Amino acid sequence: MLLGATALALTTALAACGSTGSKPGSDAKPAAHTVPSATPSAPPSSTPPPKPSKVLMPTGPAADLRTVRTTGAGPILMTTLTGKKSGVSGKVWVWLPPQYNDPKYAKYGFPVLTLYAGGQSAGYNTWTDNQLPIQEADAQLSQQGQAHPFIMIMPVQNLDSNEAMALECSDIPGQPKIGTWMAEDIPDFVRANFRTVKGRDGWGVMGTSTGAFCSAKLAMQHPGVFKAAVPIDGYFTPDSPLWKGHEAERLANSPDILVSQSKADVRMLATSGGANAYETKLVKNWVAKAAAPLTIDYYEQPGGKHLTSDFKKMIPNTLQWLTKNLAGPQTD
Template structure:
């Protein structure tokens, strides 16, 4: 059950599958203040599920995502798809959490979901403050078994990195068409810290008991080569499956086509709603 205190959530958009709400989360552990969007599945307010905790899926967008998130608009209509699939018994009804990734839209200020020395601690905000916020406000699955991450492009980097760094919090992740080597200019002079936040390094350490599905667009030879090479480096107990989207390009329109399959994969690898 929610632990409180309750956040000030305001409706910012209606979808065919219910409203999207938003709040500004002032992270007590990180000191970072950023926008977080929330969608609750229809089952959440169904009396039959009144005492159930729900799985949580945090979504990261492509690009800088400073003040916006493409999972909150019709570009990536994951809310509608999840509602349809969960109604049909093909996917879990997920609580969807959609935070910003950056605090500045300039690529030279990219934080890469990390605590870069001398910069806002957005890695702590994402890995600790956001899960604390979710547990404070919503009925969730106990432990890590119902907590997943998914992102596209830059968001794929974030989802892979955070899952590898925090297997105590997250059990599964889906990096869609991602990259795995931190390249923000803000890392200059901090090579040791950069490598400690590199999915390219973390994947081979054998320290994360996490399940992943890594995807690449089949029409992009550079991308498929990059993702395949990363998948091959995975060391147990980490498991990484690879999926190549036939003819897929590095476009939001192709990311959209991936949503049904990725939600079903996540549902097979995460716990569903459970009674308290």
């Protein structure tokens, strides 16, 4: 039945196109077979695809920032940030370089440098006062073309001045999740409020002493956020009493272990004071453990001691190193 139906359909189709029914000698001409013209393809677009943006504009909502100090390089602002991801509330200070509000830079995104202090840093940060006047140094160096104009973010490190409650920039089980606050909530806050370099290429972190521990640890744990770090005269083994009973978590937050195991594609500059033999040995031994793709430069400050006055002397060098290893202001 299928064969017969197919033959009938074919005969009908041929009759319709005139290929049957003409007799020999007839004047009838075979029907012309026409080939349907192909639909012309659209010409290739002459408009190139848009380039990926290098600038991330503020996403909001805007934070309540107020001036708490005026410097020769502009005001230092402060807010209390309650992190949506961590639930932690803490003070954050902000400095914007003079270029940020210059109309010539209105469409530029700026690199970000987060700064952590030594000691407990509960309710204060030594980068916000004259102890470590990094803002004035950056303003001067950027005017001379020797450093990027950085947005500077200066959070607290702890929520309690009692050393027995040191959080070591980590999510210690049963304690406030300050590690999440630092690595996720603070970058979210920065992106919500300021024009920044898109991606991690313009994001760095630096700290002294305990802040050095924090900067090294955060960069290795979060290489998707930070590209470069400068731990100044730091230590690298967690020793807070709050780790008691949580040894696995303590080791997972140890820069001494992360330096050879994290596989973080991060660049660092680790420093030590030359007058402190113990510190010099500790830092040099830690640097020697670094495993690729992590790279660590080492600088030993001649005659340097573990003092804020000596940390201050290294500000120009550290800003210049960060400038070599991070993207500067970007525009589309």
